[in-house]
Each structure stands twice: as C-alpha cells, then as structure tokens.
Amino acid sequence: MPQKGRWTHYLIPRIDVWLNRSHGEVNFYLTQMLSGHVCFREYLHRFKHDNSPECPSCPG
Template sequence: MQNKKLVQKLTAVQRKMNVRTCSSYRTISAEAACVIAGVSPIEIQVLERMKRYSGLGINAARKNLMRRWQLKWRWTYRLIPNVESWVNRPYGEVDYYLIQALSGHGCFG
C-alpha cells in the first residue's frame, strides 16, 4: 500500500464496481459509493488482511477497519454519521432516490 499509483488504480476499479452495485451516478465520490454500497475501501481492506495475517484477531481487525473507515469519508457523513450501523442495518434497501439524496446528486432544491 506504499505505491500511491497502485492504490489509485485499485480505488478506481472498486469505485466503478460500487457505482454499478448501488446504481448511482458516475460522478459520485469513491468514499460515498463505498458507504452506500456497504463495501469498505480497498486500501483499508488490505490493511485489515495484513493485520489478520500477522496474528490480530478477526473481531479486533474488523473493529480497526470500521474505525479507519469512519475517519475516511466526508459528504455522506452528514447523513450517515456511523458507518458501522449503516453497514450492519437489518432493514432497508437502497434505491435510486435514496442514492441521489445520500450522494448529493439529487435535484431536491
């Protein structure tokens, strides 16, 4: 994860997949697409896997991932202040209108 160009390429690929997953606009940020799709950013996932490989427990690694992810994202934070509760919610599918509101791309005046 030291190579910034590699991280940018991985993030771009993941962003495209998340945009398709949540059916959002192609101009949505990578952070917002990750939160709405419920998929943690790739560089944080890699760090979690490295820590798990080096002996950290699964629960501790997951908590560390959620903490790092919480610190990373911006716009959608105003609407979803806790990413862990959003990802683990037992209800609610995201649809076209919710995506517009969460990503800031809707025409809501």
C-alpha cells in the same frame, strides 16, 4: 477541510452501523439524496427557476 462527502457523513456518521442495519434497502432515489446529486436543479431549470440544468457538484 475538504467538503467531499460531508453531506453523506452528516447523514450516516457511522458507516459500520449503516451497513449492518437489519431494515431498509438502498434504491436510486435514496442514493441520489445521500450523495447530494438529486436532479432538483434540472427540474427547476425546466420551469425557468434556475439558470442552468447542470449539477454544480458534478464535473463537466
């Protein structure tokens, strides 16, 4: 089974309900968290707690 989008689907199982909600807004940080592309690894690399600053989910 393809894993692409599984994290977001886990957080938002029904996109229709999410789109029609009456509160909250999506911002840069929420988008990063929902997509699983938060810059945590880059932060850890700065302090030598990870071997690479690159996101393992992003190409290139």
